[in-house]
Amino acid sequence: xxxxxxxxxxxxxxxxxxxxxxxxxxxxxxxxxxxxxxxxxxxxxxxxxxxxxxxxxxxxxxxxxxxxxxxxxxxxxxxxxxxxxxxxxxxxxxxxxxxxxxxxxxxxxxxxxxxxxxxxxxxxxxxxxxxxxxxxxxxxxxxxxxxxxxxxxxxxxxxxxxxxxxxxxxxxxxxxxxxxxxxxxxxxxxxxxxxxxxxxxxxxxxxxxxxxxxxxxxxxxxxxxxxxxxxxxxxxxxxxxxxxxxxxxxxxxxxxxxxxxxxxxxxxxxxxxxxxxxxxxxxxxxxxxxxxxxxxxxxxxxxxxxxx
Amino acid sequence: xxxxxxxxxxxxxxxxxxxxxxxxxxxxxxxxxxxxxxxxxxxxxxxxxxxxxxxxxxxxxxxxxxxxxxxxxxxxxxxxxxxxxxxxxxxxxxxxxxxxxxxxxxxxxxxxxxxxxxxxxxxxxxxxxxxxxxxxxxxxxxxxxxxxxxxxxxxxxxxxxxxxxxxxxxxxxxxxxxxxxxxxxxxxxxxxxxxxxxxxxxxxxxxxxxxxxxxxxxxxxxxxxxxxxxxxxxxxxxxxxxxxxxxxxxxxxxxxxxxxxxxxxxxxxxxxxxxxxxxxxxxxxxxxxxxxxxxxxxxxxxxxxxxx
Numbered sequence: 001x002x003x004x005x006x007x008x009x010x011x012x013x014x015x016x017x018x019x020x021x022x023x024x025x026x027x028x029x030x031x032x033x034x035x036x037x038x039x040x041x042x043x044x045x046x047x048x049x050x051x052x053x054x055x056x057x058x059x060x061x062x063x064x065x066x067x068x069x070x071x072x073x074x075x076x077x078x079x080x081x082x083x084x085x086x087x088x089x090x091x092x093x094x095x096x097x098x099x100x101x102x103x104x105x106x107x108x109x110x111x112x113x114x115x116x117x118x119x120x121x122x123x124x125x126x127x128x129x130x131x132x133x134x135x136x137x138x139x140x141x142x143x144x145x146x147x148x149x150x151x152x153x154x155x156x157x158x159x160x161x162x163x164x165x166x167x168x169x170x171x172x173x174x175x176x177x178x179x180x181x182x183x184x185x186x187x188x189x190x191x192x193x194x195x196x197x198x199x200x201x202x203x204x205x206x207x208x209x210x211x212x213x214x215x216x217x218x219x220x221x222x223x224x225x226x227x228x229x230x231x232x233x234x235x236x237x238x239x240x241x242x243x244x245x246x247x248x249x250x251x252x253x254x255x256x257x258x259x260x261x262x263x264x265x266x267x268x269x270x271x272x273x274x275x276x277x278x279x280x281x282x283x284x285x286x287x288x289x290x291x292x293x294x295x296x297x298x299x300x301x302x303x304x305x306x307x308x
Numbered sequence: 309x310x311x312x313x314x315x316x317x318x319x320x321x322x323x324x325x326x327x328x329x330x331x332x333x334x335x336x337x338x339x340x341x342x343x344x345x346x347x348x349x350x351x352x353x354x355x356x357x358x359x360x361x362x363x364x365x366x367x368x369x370x371x372x373x374x375x376x377x378x379x380x381x382x383x384x385x386x387x388x389x390x391x392x393x394x395x396x397x398x399x400x401x402x403x404x405x406x407x408x409x410x411x412x413x414x415x416x417x418x419x420x421x422x423x424x425x426x427x428x429x430x431x432x433x434x435x436x437x438x439x440x441x442x443x444x445x446x447x448x449x450x451x452x453x454x455x456x457x458x459x460x461x462x463x464x465x466x467x468x469x470x471x472x473x474x475x476x477x478x479x480x481x482x483x484x485x486x487x488x489x490x491x492x493x494x495x496x497x498x499x500x501x502x503x504x505x506x507x508x509x510x511x512x513x514x515x516x517x518x519x520x521x522x523x524x525x526x527x528x529x530x531x532x533x534x535x536x537x538x539x540x541x542x543x544x545x546x547x548x549x550x551x552x553x554x555x556x557x558x559x560x561x562x563x564x565x566x567x568x569x570x571x572x573x574x575x576x577x578x579x580x581x582x583x584x585x586x587x588x589x590x591x592x593x594x595x596x597x598x599x600x601x602x603x604x605x606x607x608x609x610x611x612x613x614x615x616x
Contacts, residue, residue, distance in 0.1 A: 042411035074380055078404030082429050092400040096386030103350035121390050 001307075004029045004186035004218075008199020009036075009048040010065035010233055011225050011290075012192035013055035016126070018296030019190075020056060022304060025125030029182040031209075033194070034111065034130045035138035035167060035202025036149040040088045041079065043098040044105055047150070048199065049115055049130060050097055057122040065233070068093045087155040112176040129182065131203040134173035138198050139166045140239075149198055158235040162242035165197055170205035175212075183212040188307045191222035193232065193288060196255045197239035213259035219307055221262040223288060223299070224249040228268060232289065248272065253281045264288065264303060309615075312337045312494035312526075316507020317344075317356040318373035318541055319533050319598075320500035321363035324434070326604030327498075328364060330612060333433030337490040339517075341502070342419065342438045343446035343475060343510025344457040348396045349387065351406040352413055355458070356507065357423055357438060358405055365430040373541070376401045395463040420484040437490065439511040442481035446506050447474045448547075457506055466543040470550035473505055478513035483520075491520040496615045499530035501540065501596060504563045505547035521567035527615055529570040531596060531607070532557040536576060540597065556580065561589045572596065572611060 001023065005016060007030050020028055033048040047066065054060040054068060061069040071091030080086045090098065097118065104114045110133040119128045138149040142160035152158060183189060194200055204210050213220060229247050231237050237247040245251035249265035249272050256263075263281050265272060266288040276283035284306055290296040309331065313324060315338050328336055341356040355374065362368040362376060369377040379399030388394045398406065405426065412422045418441040427436045446457040450468035460466060491497060502508055512518050521528060537555050539545050545555040553559035557573035557580050564571075571589050573580060574596040584591035592614055598604040 041407045042414055043407070068386075072380065072382055072400065074400040075383065075403045075407070078376075078401040079407070082404055082408050082426070084404075084408060092380065092382040092403075093386040095383045095400075095403065096390055096392075099349045099351070099383070099387070100390050100392060106350055118390070 001027055001187045002029070002185060003027055003188050003190060004031060004182040005190040005192055006031050006194075006200055006203050007048070007052055007192045008033045008194025009051040012048075012194045012199070013051045013060060013065070014290040014296050015192050015223065015299065016052060017055045018290065018293065018298075018300040019303075020126060021293070021297050022300045025056065028126040029178075029186070030126055030128045031131055031179055031182060031203060032115075032128055033199045033202050034132065035136055035198060036153070037135070037137070038088065038148060038150040040090060040098070041084060042102070043090075043095075044102045045088070045090070045098050046101065046111070046115070046130070049128060050094070053115075053119050053122060053124055053128060056119070056124040056126055059122070067091050088150060110176070112178070127178070127182070129178050130176050131179060131209065132173040132206045133176045134169060136170045136173050136202050136205060137168040138202050139168050141165070153235060158238065162238050165201070165239060165243060167202050167205035170202070171207070173206045175206050175208050179206075180208060180212045183209070183216050186216065186218040188218045189213065189216055189220045190303065191220070191256060191260075193223040193225040195225060195231070195234055195236040195239065196245070196252055197236065197243055210259065216259070219261050220259055221264060221303060221306060222252065222256050222260055223303070224252045224263060224265040224269075226252055227266040227288060249283075250275050250279070253279050253283075257281060262306060264306070309335055309495045310337070310493060311335055311496050311498060312339060312490040313498045313500055314339050314502075314508055314511050315356070315360055315500045316341045316502025317359040320356075320502045320507070321359045321368060321373070322598040322604050323500050323531065323607065324360060325363045326598065326601065326606075326608040327611075328434060329601070329605050330608045333364065336434040337486075337494070338434055338436045339439055339487055339490060339511055340423075340436055341507045341510050342440065343444055343506060344461070345443070345445070346396065346456060346458040348398060348406070349392060350410070351398075351403075352410045353396070353398070353406050354409065354419070354423070354438070357436060358402070361423075361427050361430060361432055361436055364427070364432040364434055367430070375399050396458060418484070420486070435486070435490075437486050438484050439487060439517065440481040440514045441484045443477045444481050444510045444513060445476040446510050447476050449473070461543060466546065470546050473509070473547060473551060475510050475513035478510070479515070481514045483514050483516050488516060488520045491517070491524050494524065494526040496526045497521065497524055497528045498611065499528070499564060499568075501531040501533040503533060503539070503542055503544040503547065504553075504560055505544065505551055518567065524567070527569050528567055529572060529611060529614060530560065530564050530568055531611070532560045532571060532573040532577070534560055535574040535596060557591075558583050558587070561587050561591075565589060570614060572614070
């Protein structure tokens with residue numbers, strides 16, 4: 001069995017940790033979001049890739065959902081003294097990841113090469129592929145103008161009204177080496193419970209990936225990040241609404257419909273089953289709230305049962 | 309009174325802290341060594357400039373003679389986990405300085421602009437000028453080949469035999485803006501008790517600086533970093549010997565002789581007075597060991613008395 005997972009940050013990290021506790025990490029390939037990558041203090045930060053790597057390496061600060069457990073913020077404090085913006089929280093240990101990445105990118109390595117080196121060095125058995133080695137930047141149009149995703153989400157705390165979302169650079173991007181093959185060769189393709197617009201959307205925006213999903217032999221199963229009418233975490237609701245999607249599992253299914261086979265949604269959304277079937281998506285109820293590791297593993301087990 | 313000081317790292321930092329306790333920091337301009345600048349993890353590190361800035365900002369870890377007091381090394385530990393070289397000790401707070409510098413250099417600012425921004429941000433009243441904005445790299449020839457200064461001094465702990473010393477890039481360098489003027493306009497020029505070969509040498513190697521010293525109106529006074537036949541700290545002895553200089557205050561005077569007026573040397577080197585006079589340098593005895601702040605201030609006071 002070979003599973004390929006499309007992944008954002010926190011929700012994906014929880015699910016993938018559960019999944020790799022249930023099947024061998026080596027059976028899993030992760031295609032990760034780089035739409036919220038940012039240049040912070042001149043360093044290339046890839047928040048979603050790092051959250052997944054840290055989770056699978058057992059380093060993730062699970063209470064925050066990002067960064068390294070027990071990290072300190074002394075460099076950040078010194079940056080404040082130097083008058084630099086410190087709205088993006090980079091921990092002292094976390095900084096090593098960004099220094100490592102930035103230095104290797106500057107020597108000409110690709111983001112996928114650096115990501116592979118990072119995950120191997122940290123002992124992660126699953127392959128982690130950025131969707132593209134080229135920059136694909138999620139841009140959020142607010143009444144004040146366009147913002148980068150981190151500016152919108154972290155600096156502005158996701159407060160501004162969202163008028164539109166764009167994936168800058170996507171038209172010029174190509175899938176990173178291994179991405180299309182990972183979709184083609186997978187026994188199953190899982191879309192993690194991530195923000196459809198800003199976590200999975202930038203992956204889908206890379207030319208060739210939607211076509212590969214459409215042609216995939218493996219079953220494609222998504223886990224809804226929306227329970228009832230609200231996301232489990234993050235700004236997915238606001239962003240889905242801005243793109244004309246209902247903030248519901250049905251809205252998620254509508255976004256993925258062209259290539260989606262199965263949507264796993266929370267038991268309390270049982271009322272949506274018929275509308276999902278009408279969309280041509282097979283709905284499956286499950287406990288989707290991964291409030292601890294056991295629940296994440298149980299969800300992964302449930303998903304794997306559906307595939308066999 | 310306007311004092312211009314040529315400065316290396318630790319010894320210079322001690323003396324300059326004493327000097328700026330005795331006269332107003334704004335009366336002092338420091339021309340700093342960049343020969344031991346290094347690219348560490350992709351960051352531009354200027355150890356001597358930083359040591360002087362930290363000392364004058366009251367941040368210096370005085371027990372080590374470098375870095376920031378009370379700094380932690382968590383990023384460094386994480387870098388070790390990632391398999392990166394960690395022989396150069398960058399503290400977490402110290403990192404902020406190098407991130408600040410590197411980012412601004414990449415946007416096209418000069419090293420002197422960045423250095424000025426740093427010292428102002430940290431509340432340092434003295435101007436700190438790198439000798440040149442162009443790279444001047446101290447290279448040490450050992451039996452194993454050429455090493456950068458930090459590779460020789462920190463990584464190899466100054467153990468290899470020294471066959472030669474070169475200042476790579478010096479022939480193409482120009483003095484940074486303000487350097488020649490600071491020499492021309494100074495009431496007095498002080499050469500701090502720094503390693504002549506690898507702290508002051510790279511400054512002197514920048515075309516135009518020796519000529520400016522030769523033409524300077526102000527008195528030029530150096531403080532010997534050598535007491536007896538050994539340097540107070542660091543590898544000056546080995547490097548002076550490699551350049552054919554005796555490891556003594558006389559060797560220091562011989563190196564600076566073309567433009568030096570006065571050499572302040574330690575009282576226990578009284579026996580050298582006549583040989584110094586023969587070199588055409590005025591020798592003055594003083595307590596040169598700055599084992600605490602009071603002694604550094606007393607030495608600064610002694611030097612200022614000589615100038616008036």
